[in-house]
Amino acid sequence: MNRSILWRLAVIAVVVGVAAFAAWPLDKKINLGLDLQGGMHLVYEVDADKAVLSSIDTTADDLGKYLKSKGVILSSVRREGETIALSFPDADQTRAAAVVVKEDFTILDPSEATETGLVYALTADQRKTVFDNAIDQALETLRNRIDQFGVAEPVIQREGGARILIQLPGVRDRERAIGIIGKTARLEFRLLNEKTTVSEAQELGAPMDSQILFEKEYDRVTKKVIGRTPYLVKRKVELSGDAITEASVRVNQMNQPYVSIDFSKEGGRTFARLTSENVGKRMAIVLDGSIYSAPVIRESITGGSAMIDGTFSYEEARDLALVLRAGALPAPLIKLEERSVGPSLGHDSIEAGVVSSVVGTLAVFLFMLVYYRFGGIVADVALFLNIVILMGTLAYFGATLTLPGIAGIILTIGMAVDSNVLIFERIREELSVGKTVRAAVDAGFEKAFLTIVDSNITTLIAAVVLFQFGTGPVKGFAVTLTLGLLASMFTAIFVSRTLFNAYLGGRRVSKLSI
Numbered sequence: 001m002n003r004s005i006l007w008r009l010a011v012i013a014v015v016v017g018v019a020a021f022a023a024w025p026l027d028k029k030i031n032l033g034l035d036l037q038g039g040m041h042l043v044y045e046v047d048a049d050k051a052v053l054s055s056i057d058t059t060a061d062d063l064g065k066y067l068k069s070k071g072v073i074l075s076s077v078r079r080e081g082e083t084i085a086l087s088f089p090d091a092d093q094t095r096a097a098a099v100v101v102k103e104d105f106t107i108l109d110p111s112e113a114t115e116t117g118l119v120y121a122l123t124a125d126q127r128k129t130v131f132d133n134a135i136d137q138a139l140e141t142l143r144n145r146i147d148q149f150g151v152a153e154p155v156i157q158r159e160g161g162a163r164i165l166i167q168l169p170g171v172r173d174r175e176r177a178i179g180i181i182g183k184t185a186r187l188e189f190r191l192l193n194e195k196t197t198v199s200e201a202q203e204l205g206a207p208m209d210s211q212i213l214f215e216k217e218y219d220r221v222t223k224k225v226i227g228r229t230p231y232l233v234k235r236k237v238e239l240s241g242d243a244i245t246e247a248s249v250r251v252n253q254m255n256q257p258y259v260s261i262d263f264s265k266e267g268g269r270t271f272a273r274l275t276s277e278n279v280g281k282r283m284a285i286v287l288d289g290s291i292y293s294a295p296v297i298r299e300s301i302t303g304g305s306a307m308i309d310g311t312f313s314y315e316e317a318r319d320l321a322l323v324l325r326a327g328a329l330p331a332p333l334i335k336l337e338e339r340s341v342g343p344s345l346g347h348d349s350i351e352a353g354v355v356s357s358v359v360g361t362l363a364v365f366l367f368m369l370v371y372y373r374f375g376g377i378v379a380d381v382a383l384f385l386n387i388v389i390l391m392g393t394l395a396y397f398g399a400t401l402t403l404p405g406i407a408g409i410i411l412t413i414g415m416a417v418d419s420n421v422l423i424f425e426r427i428r429e430e431l432s433v434g435k436t437v438r439a440a441v442d443a444g445f446e447k448a449f450l451t452i453v454d455s456n457i458t459t460l461i462a463a464v465v466l467f468q469f470g471t472g473p474v475k476g477f478a479v480t481l482t483l484g485l486l487a488s489m490f491t492a493i494f495v496s497r498t499l500f501n502a503y504l505g506g507r508r509v510s511k512l513s514i
Contacts (some may be wrong), residue, residue: 243267
């Protein structure tokens with residue numbers, strides 16, 4: 001056996017050995033999709049209109065500050081529906097404000113004007129931008145949360161206008177998953193209005209710059225709400241969760257968990273200024289419209305950190321820290337659909353897939369042996385190695401195996417021998433015109449080479465398109481098909497020719513069973 005054949009055999013041994021090592025044990029190396037191992041299928045709609053309202057609130061606040069910085073005297077600035085209403089003490093201030101807004105706030109369109117008042121709305125383009133950004137930000141936030149939740153190969157993608165599809169393979173704790181996904185996690189630090197009592201606000205109505213929020217008291221065992229304490233909180237958000245860089249769970253001296261949060265440099269400076277200017281006053285820590293605590297500011301806090309405590313368990317504190325790290329959703333999520341896929345269905349699918357794969361493989365093996373005899377042995381060896389390489393590659397890349405993915409494997413098994421069939425038929429043609437066995441084998445491989453490459457490349461292009469534009473299950477099919485085609489090209493062109501050359505070797509062969 002010459003060096004060329006030994007070198008080729010060594011390459012085959014290394015490739016197959018690495019693939020087998022990567023694939024073993026197969027059930028530990030390849031992730032199963034939602035349809036095989038069970039899990040959760042969720043469809044949410046982003047309430048992006050709330051993000052638009054939030055943007056209008058922010059714009060109204062910025063506009064009021066900007067007009068004051070330009071010397072314009074304002075009586076009031078408030079949001080009315082999806083518009084910003086400005087009122088002024090006289091017509092001169094109204095005209096001055098209109099000029100400033102027209103020049104510097106191009107995202108606003110005038111809606112109504114009186115002698116002492118102006119009403120503005122977001123431009124259509126700006127509203128669409130805010131709407132689309134809310135959905136994109138929600139997608140990114142959900143990806144961050146689910147990544148930290150530890151789900152292998154989740155599917156998170158936009159569907160239609162404002163809908164988001166989420167598939168979580170292997171997730172069994174439904175309540176926790178929905179809690180983490182759906183929590184808006186809008187964290188706000190606000191000062192309490194201590195000039196008006198809560199009872200006065202409840203009886204006569206809260207002042208325009210304030211609102212009544214509640215701190216809920218939970219039963220530590222049942223986790224049910226057993227009481228609510230009202231607070232009169234100023235509407236102005238002094239600091240939001242956007243300034244958080246880290247959130248972690250710690251335990252206090254009473255062995256109760258709390259969430260420690262660290263601010264960015266700018267957020268730390270804002271928090272230090274807020275606490276130093278309001279020593280002796282109370283500050284509410286508000287999460288999604290509920291107060292977690294309302295401590296008295298004893299001294300200036302300059303360390304760039306704060307804490308959130310409450311009557312929650314360690315797991316609840318951990319989940320709160322998780323969503324705070326991942327960021328707040330720009331708008332609430334509305335759950336439209338929820339399905340749970342049981343593991344028994346996945347087990348049945350796997351069994352059916354394995355049975356069909358084994359039956360299909362045995363049928364191909366048998367056909368090749370009967371029809372091509374020695375050539376069939378070569379094709380069957382190449383097919384076996386093709387399956388080993390395919391599984392090893394799937395395991396190496398951490399691919400997720402779905403039911404369509406199994407279909408792709410079965411299709412690959414059927415297609416894997418196509419290249420061998422082309423080669424064998426070429427060799428038969430060359431033998432029929434009187435060529436020697438070695439010359440016929442060489443000519444058969446050389447003439448079939450371009451045909452094999454062309455046919456596989458066209459299929460690969462289709463598989464790449466499926467992967468790029470398809471959804472989760474379609475992508476699973478595209479992945480197995482692509483890897484299977486690449487493996488079959490290697491085994492048909494390289495492995496099969498090496499086996500033929502090794503068989504012919506230095507001996508004189510006058511007849512080939514093919």
